[in-house]
Amino acid sequence: MAGKYQSLRGFRDLLPGETEHWQRFEARAQRLLHAYGFREIRVPHLEATELFTRSVGEATDIVGKEMFTFEAGRDSVTLRPEMTAQVCRAYIQHGMDRLGLNRLSYIGPAFRKERPQKGRLRQFHQIGVELFGEASPEADAEVIALGMAIVTAAGVAGTKLLINSIGDSDTRPAFRDALLEALRPVAEQLCGDCQSRLERNPLRVLDCKKKKCQELSADAPAILDFLSEDARTHFDGVLANLEELGIEAVVEPRLVRGLDYYVRTTFEIRAEGLGSQDTVLGGGRYDGLVRALGGAQITGMGWAAGLERLFIAAGLDDQPVAPELDLYVVTLGPKARRMALPLVQALRAEGVSVSWDSSGHGLGGQMKRAGRSGARFAVLIGDDELSRGQATIKDLAGGGQSEGPIDALGLARWTRDQREREG
RNA sequence: GUGGGCGUAGCUCAGCGGUAGAGUCCCUGACUGUGGAUCAGGAUGUCGUGGGUUCGAAUCCCAUCGCCCACCCCA
Numbered sequence: 001m002a003g004k005y006q007s008l009r010g011f012r013d014l015l016p017g018e019t020e021h022w023q024r025f026e027a028r029a030q031r032l033l034h035a036y037g038f039r040e041i042r043v044p045h046l047e048a049t050e051l052f053t054r055s056v057g058e059a060t061d062i063v064g065k066e067m068f069t070f071e072a073g074r075d076s077v078t079l080r081p082e083m084t085a086q087v088c089r090a091y092i093q094h095g096m097d098r099l100g101l102n103r104l105s106y107i108g109p110a111f112r113k114e115r116p117q118k119g120r121l122r123q124f125h126q127i128g129v130e131l132f133g134e135a136s137p138e139a140d141a142e143v144i145a146l147g148m149a150i151v152t153a154a155g156v157a158g159t160k161l162l163i164n165s166i167g168d169s170d171t172r173p174a175f176r177d178a179l180l181e182a183l184r185p186v187a188e189q190l191c192g193d194c195q196s197r198l199e200r201n202p203l204r205v206l207d208c209k210k211k212k213c214q215e216l217s218a219d220a221p222a223i224l225d226f227l228s229e230d231a232r233t234h235f236d237g238v239l240a241n242l243e244e245l246g247i248e249a250v251v252e253p254r255l256v257r258g259l260d261y262y263v264r265t266t267f268e269i270r271a272e273g274l275g276s277q278d279t280v281l282g283g284g285r286y287d288g289l290v291r292a293l294g295g296a297q298i299t300g301m302g303w304a305a306g307l308e309r310l311f312i313a314a315g316l317d318d319q320p321v322a323p324e325l326d327l328y329v330v331t332l333g334p335k336a337r338r339m340a341l342p343l344v345q346a347l348r349a350e351g352v353s354v355s356w357d358s359s360g361h362g363l364g365g366q367m368k369r370a371g372r373s374g375a376r377f378a379v380l381i382g383d384d385e386l387s388r389g390q391a392t393i394k395d396l397a398g399g400g401q402s403e404g405p406i407d408a409l410g411l412a413r414w415t416r417d418q419r420e421r422e423g
Numbered sequence: 424g425u426g427g428g429c430g431u432a433g434c435u436c437a438g439c440g441g442u443a444g445a446g447u448c449c450c451u452g453a454c455u456g457u458g459g460a461u462c463a464g465g466a467u468g469u470c471g472u473g474g475g476u477u478c479g480a481a482u483c484c485c486a487u488c489g490c491c492c493a494c495c496c497c498a
Contacts, residue, residue: 009489060467061495061497062497065496081497114496117494120496126498192445193494204496258496279497282497303498306497306498307498327435330457333456363456364456365458368457369460370457371458372458378458396458
């Protein structure tokens, strides 16, 4: 508990050892996204509040109590609680439907003002994709396949794909009424949360984890029975395509996603061992959203995954990455010290990763720093080495010592040879 | 917003009325040119903050802030 200032609740620093995990995942993810033909879009962190209230839904918790909203002069602005609405806004704003830009991906922070806990922070990070203008079952299957690949790329094993169709916006009211009719008589027996859900969003009662509520809603009508002919065909097509791709999907009729804009296909990928935070990726189809935000009638399908949760599910959260470096230059005496900076610069230009200590510590201190830097070899240069024209090179893992080149080009070649020898 | 747990050295934690401790890390030396092992020495704290009880409070009481975990909800 040192220092006067502390990061804000729900906001945290990513330190070296952890950032490497992020970099590795991001590199792998970008390769995958590229392989699927997606191109990255970067949208602002701040947006007009109305964009989110319109798209995510007034009644959702996100809009109701979790947004970081500020008054900026006459405008109300909000730190994005998710990115789909923004990507749609940008899609419309830049006329992307005419530019052939219909496969978009994003990665970055999002903000929700809720009580932090494991795998849930006020600033968290999402990676996601949006596929516009393709309403086919194949599109759904492809987007889901990409989601599975991303989760796998993060190193998560033991995933489970849950899928459902919540029908179209014009058939949902019928289901909602039927559901209400079935649940009203037993409303008293539902848990407190569900009683309020009954009014706000009855579909979510199906999603309640409490046993009693599940029993009470067991005999309630299933949404799949209310699908229109089109929606039913579409859903069957999605399932068939997933099977064709060898992706195992569990139809979960109780799966209801929280955001208002979803229609037809909804799905989540869950990871084992994460408790209530086990949904690592979630998404679905949102065919009416672009239109609702003022664009043309263009369909959409996408998902978002939480990076913090992915890393927890992959078991990476408590495994810091050790530093790696080719060389650490240790100098003795003023002559050697004067040539150190030009030397390390020349080595870097040759693609060798190298560090050194410019603060004038003694040999012991420098060796200690060399050991901690993660360097494979320490290159010792003192008066002896300068007169001999040979550097002393110490193997920091094995402890052995030998002579080696003292000039940049020679050292660079020597380093490359070592790398090759060690694979 | 609700419930529970915890705040003592950079880190992990012990102490639970009588002068603030351990391990680790850090610094110095044994080794006048060698890190990681060993040994010896050293440094480090408004004991989260404010108030109260007491001759005396890290310890008991009250308040407050912060963190963690869970619920709600979600990625």
